[in-house]
Amino acid sequence: MSGWRAADGGPVIPNFGHGTACLRNNHWFCPSWVREHWSDILQPALLQHIYLLLISVSIGFAISFALALVAFRFRWLGPTFGALGDFLYCLPSIALFTILLPITGITVTTIVIPLIAYTLFVIYPNILAGLRGVPPEVLESARGMGLTRRQTFWRVELPLAVPAIMAGLRVATVSTIAIATIAAFVIHYGLGAPIFDALEQPDFRTELVAGGALAILLALGADALLALLQRALTPWSRIR
Amino acid sequence: MILASLFIDALRYIPDHASLLLEKAAETAELAFTALGIALVVAVPLGLWLGHRHRGLTFALGTSSIGRALPTIAVIGVFIAWLGVGFWNVTTALVILAIPPLLTNAYFAVDGVDRDAVEAARGMGLRERQILARVELPLGLPLLLAGIRIAAVFVIATATIAGIAGMERGGLGQIIADPVTYTFPGVLAAAFCVAAIALLTALVLALAQHAASRRMAPRA
Numbered sequence: 031m032s033g034w035r036a037a038d039g040g041p042v043i044p045n046f047g048h049g050t051a052c053l054r055n056n057h058w059f060c061p062s063w064v065r066e067h068w069s070d071i072l073q074p075a076l077l078q079h080i081y082l083l084l085i086s087v088s089i090g091f092a093i094s095f096a097l098a099l100v101a102f103r104f105r106w107l108g109p110t111f112g113a114l115g116d117f118l119y120c121l122p123s124i125a126l127f128t129i130l131l132p133i134t135g136i137t138v139t140t141i142v143i144p145l146i147a148y149t150l151f152v153i154y155p156n157i158l159a160g161l162r163g164v165p166p167e168v169l170e171s172a173r174g175m176g177l178t179r180r181q182t183f184w185r186v187e188l189p190l191a192v193p194a195i196m197a198g199l200r201v202a203t204v205s206t207i208a209i210a211t212i213a214a215f216v217i218h219y220g221l222g223a224p225i226f227d228a229l230e231q232p233d234f235r236t237e238l239v240a241g242g243a244l245a246i247l248l249a250l251g252a253d254a255l256l257a258l259l260q261r262a263l264t265p266w267s268r269i270r
Numbered sequence: 271m272i273l274a275s276l277f278i279d280a281l282r283y284i285p286d287h288a289s290l291l292l293e294k295a296a297e298t299a300e301l302a303f304t305a306l307g308i309a310l311v312v313a314v315p316l317g318l319w320l321g322h323r324h325r326g327l328t329f330a331l332g333t334s335s336i337g338r339a340l341p342t343i344a345v346i347g348v349f350i351a352w353l354g355v356g357f358w359n360v361t362t363a364l365v366i367l368a369i370p371p372l373l374t375n376a377y378f379a380v381d382g383v384d385r386d387a388v389e390a391a392r393g394m395g396l397r398e399r400q401i402l403a404r405v406e407l408p409l410g411l412p413l414l415l416a417g418i419r420i421a422a423v424f425v426i427a428t429a430t431i432a433g434i435a436g437m438e439r440g441g442l443g444q445i446i447a448d449p450v451t452y453t454f455p456g457v458l459a460a461a462f463c464v465a466a467i468a469l470l471t472a473l474v475l476a477l478a479q480h481a482a483s484r485r486m487a488p489r490a
Contacts, residue, residue: 105343120468122430125461211341215434242344249339
């Protein structure tokens, strides 16, 4: 690994731990190292990653929801927002992290702003598609039942959009976990930190595999939780 | 304020360093399109065939969610063991990145084709391969092209990871990962070049998708 790092928090002495045969031969996965460094390397990184995830996805969801409401109300804004999102998604994440560095400094904000931007691209179109996908005959019967515009939105349109919204939320969550590992190139934080440390000394396999595996497990776990949440939010879809 | 001046400096950087940016853009494009080509050859036939048999839905969806969760930098790290840091390592990681969206879209493109049309083709005595090639593929083409577009944008933007992996001739990613040498406006300018490659590719594929769906639309 070569390259420039703003915050080099990596250890100077390679953290191989005690020299078991497994570590000396740099095997793919040494459980002893993972046990030994769970509390000082892996667990903090995992918790930092979860923190990044929660902030980015919740703020991203709130902004997406507001944008989708505006675009739902004023239809002509939809394509404008969509085009902006497409452009943003084409910018590489590393560039966004690097550009923000002189502005927001070596802080969590620098990592979180690009992550939020990427969640918008996924969540916003899904909310809008979900709201617009409600069949006209359903809206017609809601009006027939005497619901006001506001009641129709909260009781009919929004609940029916839940599956599409949740689909967007799941994709955004999983991709945010993956993109956030890249951020550690610029700021030593989250599960990317052990991955980049492992690559720097040079290619310490156990730490690399442990960091990567934790990121994948976190993504699959978060995805499963959201799938359960979706089931809980749409009880009608189970009655068939 | 800082952002505005950075933006202007980046726009000035592009004409001033045109030859550097072009050279690096070519390297990035070579990486991205090689990976995309390999991924197309691997994933599309498999996805089409699984979709034709209406089988392997869990496989298609499973690879797609695991694929999305894979941290690309860790994948590159794992392949260092066999490939070192270089063109083929980054390409392999990008291929792995591109396969999931291609596989799922190829699957759903064929899986979602009107069953009556397939039955009619079967009744006319077409063989399975002919049904796939002459009925399902043309009808599913718009969705397949949409998948290729998503994968292409994804791969082009991620190809910059070659820069942090420390690859020689690593393309625009080298500029993006090294603001000390290339300055912050340089980083932003390189990012714009990446976005331009991605948007151009997406535009071409969107036009193809538009043409495909118009050709397949029922005539009045």
